[in-house]
Amino acid sequence: MTKNNTVTITDNRTGATYDLPILDGTVGPSVVDIRKFYAETGMFTYDPGYTSTGSCESAITYIDGDQGILLHRGYPIQDLAPNCRFLEVAYLLLNGDLPNKAEFDTFEQAITMHTMVNEQIHKFLEGFRRDSHPMAVMCGVVGGLAGFYHDQTDLSDPHHRMIASHRLIAKVPTIAAWAYKYSMGQPLMYPRNNLRYAADLLQMMFAVPCEDYVVNPVLARALDRILILHADHEQNASTSTVRLTGSSGANPFACIAAGIASLWGPAHGGANEAVLNMLEEIGTPDRVNECVKRAKDKDDPFRLMGFGHRVYKNYDPRAKIMAQTCHEVLEELDIKDPLLDVAMELERIALEDEYFVERQLYPNVDFYSGIVFRAMGIPTSMFTGMFAVARTTGWVAQWNEMFVDPAQKIGRPRQLYTGPTQRQFVPLDDR
Ligand code: CMC
Numbered sequence: 417m418t419k420n421n422t423v424t425i426t427d428n429r430t431g432a433t434y435d436l437p438i439l440d441g442t443v444g445p446s447v448v449d450i451r452k453f454y455a456e457t458g459m460f461t462y463d464p465g466y467t468s469t470g471s472c473e474s475a476i477t478y479i480d481g482d483q484g485i486l487l488h489r490g491y492p493i494q495d496l497a498p499n500c501r502f503l504e505v506a507y508l509l510l511n512g513d514l515p516n517k518a519e520f521d522t523f524e525q526a527i528t529m530h531t532m533v534n535e536q537i538h539k540f541l542e543g544f545r546r547d548s549h550p551m552a553v554m555c556g557v558v559g560g561l562a563g564f565y566h567d568q569t570d571l572s573d574p575h576h577r578m579i580a581s582h583r584l585i586a587k588v589p590t591i592a593a594w595a596y597k598y599s600m601g602q603p604l605m606y607p608r609n610n611l612r613y614a615a616d617l618l619q620m621m622f623a624v625p626c627e628d629y630v631v632n633p634v635l636a637r638a639l640d641r642i643l644i645l646h647a648d649h650e651q652n653a654s655t656s657t658v659r660l661t662g663s664s665g666a667n668p669f670a671c672i673a674a675g676i677a678s679l680w681g682p683a684h685g686g687a688n689e690a691v692l693n694m695l696e697e698i699g700t701p702d703r704v705n706e707c708v709k710r711a712k713d714k715d716d717p718f719r720l721m722g723f724g725h726r727v728y729k730n731y732d733p734r735a736k737i738m739a740q741t742c743h744e745v746l747e748e749l750d751i752k753d754p755l756l757d758v759a760m761e762l763e764r765i766a767l768e769d770e771y772f773v774e775r776q777l778y779p780n781v782d783f784y785s786g787i788v789f790r791a792m793g794i795p796t797s798m799f800t801g802m803f804a805v806a807r808t809t810g811w812v813a814q815w816n817e818m819f820v821d822p823a824q825k826i827g828r829p830r831q832l833y834t835g836p837t838q839r840q841f842v843p844l845d846d847r
Contacts, residue, residue, distance in 0.1 A: 417441060417473055423448055427457065444478060460830040467726070470651075472659065473821060476509055476813055477650040484730035488648060489513065497737050502643040502806070503527060503613050506585055509648050509813035510578075524612075530586035531607035531616065534564050537591070541598045550801045551680040553595035558588060559673030566667055577819060580668040581812035588672070588808045589613070592801040593620030599797070614640035617805065622793065634748045635792050638741055639802075642788060645734045645781055646803050648810025652726075654678040654685065658811040659818050660827040668815060675811045676804050682721070685782075685807070688799040691722035692755070692786035700754070701761035708762070712771045722783030723766060724775070734781035742784040745791050756787050 422435040434456055437449040447470045450461055463469045478487040486493040489508050496505055500514075507515045507523045515523055540560050544553050565583065570576045594604045597620075605620045615636040623629030649655070657678040661671040679685035698707050711720040725732055746753060763779055766772045789799050818824050 419449075432457075441473075444480065454830070460832070462832050465726075466651075466656075471656060471827075472651065472818065473823065474650060474814065474817060475512070476817060477648045477810070479650055479727050481725070481727035481729050484728060484733050486649075486733050493645065493733050494737065497641050497644045500644060501612070502640045502647070502809075505644045505647050506809040506813075509809055510581060510816065526582050527586045527613070528609045530583045531590055531609065533561070533587050533590050533594075536564075537561075537594070538604070541594060541604075544598065546599060546601060548599070549680075550592065550595035550599060550798050551676065551686075551804070553598065554588070554591055554801055554804060555673050555676045555680070557591050557595070558584075558676060559670050561587065562667040562669040562673075565669060569668065571665055571668075571819065574816075574819075577668070577816055581816060584668065584672055584808050584812050589617045589805045590620060592798070592805050593617060595801060596621050596795070596798050612636065612640075614643060618792075621798075634745065638745045638788060639792065641741055642738070642785060642802070643806040645738060645785075646806035648807070648813060651814075652684065653681070654807065655811060655814050658815055662815045662818055663824065663827040668812070671815060672808060672811055675807070679804055679807060680800055685800045685803040687721050687780070688782040688785045688789070688803060689796050691782050692790065692796050692799065694721045695755045695758050695762075695786070698758050698762070701757050704758065704761045704765055708765055708769060711766075712769075720762070720766060720772075720777070722779055722786075723772065724777040725780045728778060728780065729776035731778045732780045735779045735783055738781055738784040738788070739779075742788045742791075745788050749791055751791050753787055753791060755790070759784065759787060 418440045419437050420440065421438040423438055424433050424435050426433045434453075436453065438446050439449050440446045454460055461469075476489065478490075479485065488496060488505065489512055491508070491514070496508075500508075501520075503524050504515060504520060506527075507520065537557060537560070540557050541553065544556070561583075565580065568576075569580055590607050597604050603625050605623050605625070607616050608619055609616075611619055611631065615631040615633075618631050618636060618639060619629055651659075654675040658671045658675040661674040662668070682690045694707070698704060707718075708720070710716050710718045711723075742756065745751075746756060763783070766777070766779075771777075785803075786796070786799055789802060790796070794802065
């Protein structure tokens with residue numbers, strides 16, 4: 417971060433001027449440092465939805481939404497997704513550089529050694545209704561892990577923080593798979609340490625104890641790539657939630673549970689589930705126009721799910737790789753999914769439509785992911801859970817980064833108060 421310039425603002429009520437420092441990063445928009453703004457002006461800034469607010473300094477992920485660029489530690493997603501394993505990207509996010517072979521083996525071994533969860537977790541699961549949404553189960557169980565690792569974690573110790581991070585990256589897939597198995601009434605499958613990360617997730621979801629299960633390598637590779645595409649996305653709602661929760665010194669498992677809760681919403685990670693429900697509701701390509709019309713109608717709350725993004729005002733680079741993965745998987749498995757025809761027609765019409773063109777609404781990462789998940793046999797209700805497995809890596813990387821940032825403070829936004837001013841209290845009997 418460099419500080420070379422200032423911006424001057426004038427309060428037109430008094431004529432007073434204030435110089436605010438401008439901070440430059442390595443690439444991307446500069447920021448105006450307003451940390452002393454309240455102390456100097458007596459005013460807060462106002463930015464609901466944080467559309468113009470940088471909440472922290474970060475060296476993990478860079479997005480240029482206008483150009484459709486996504487870099488992790490400087491590497492374009494287009495290079496990482498086809499050439500890396502998910503755990504290589506996890507290492508990159510956590511440690512800053514891609515691992516060499518020895519570093520990768522050590523990291524993979526460290527993650528693999530933490531894949532089991534305490535047996536008591538079975539009892540947690542049994543407390544849930546069978547038809548609970550898997551994200552509700554994941555939120556509860558991941559948060560519950562805080563009870564198992566509370567006193568052992570000294571947050572001021574980087575080694576302790578790294579162990580908590582490894583545990584989370586390792587255990588969240590086990591919990592996600594178990595949330596699914598529980599909903600199916602099937603026996604829970606333990607992790608198998610001879611399998612790689614994505615293959616093991618497939619095994620825990622689809623194997624049953626009475627049969628041998630052979631992981632389809634095409635599906636394992638595709639899932640691994642999907643996990644890479646979802647691994648991190650700078651200061652989005654769930655990541656900011658993890659940072660804000662963590663800023664108070666909260667237990668890391670509780671922080672990740674908070675991230676899972678935020679991710680669940682349909683405007684964020686829940687969109688992949690909503691896209692598939694929408695495509696199913698449309699049913700056939702000839703009904704696409706009707707749906708586009710609804711999305712444009714300001715009196716109708718319906719939105720085209722899988723379209724639009726707060727940051728991307730161009731094609732989401734992850735969506736392009738996801739569409740390609742989708743075609744590859746369907747071809748490899750020889751699946752003809754009519755929903756793919758609906759999706760392609762929807763994309764074609766929306767990209768030509770003035771409403772979407774004007775507002776720069778392009779398909780996002782969730783637009784095609786549901787069709788790939790469906791081809792893999794993953795039920796719709798588990799889509800967001802798969803996203804949570806992947807994003808756990810980004811969450812823990814950002815959580816760790818927060819601790820080494822000297823500017824880090826407990827997050828505490830202010831507000832523009834619009835309620836009543838001080839009123840005379842009247843006792844109950846006199847009201
Ligand atoms: N369908 C129809 N209109 C839309 C859509 C959409 N999907 N997205 C935005 N718009 C319109 C919106 O109505 C507004 O129009 P106007 O200017 O006439 O009022 C304009 O585009 C700007 O929208 P906004 O709501 O101000 O934009 P935002 O940055 O606050 O919202 C978003 C971003 C992702 C929440 C939104 O585009 C959306 O709801 N998309 C559908 C849900 C979705 O696919 N979410 C996944 C995001 S990617 C994965 C992730 O990061 O979790």
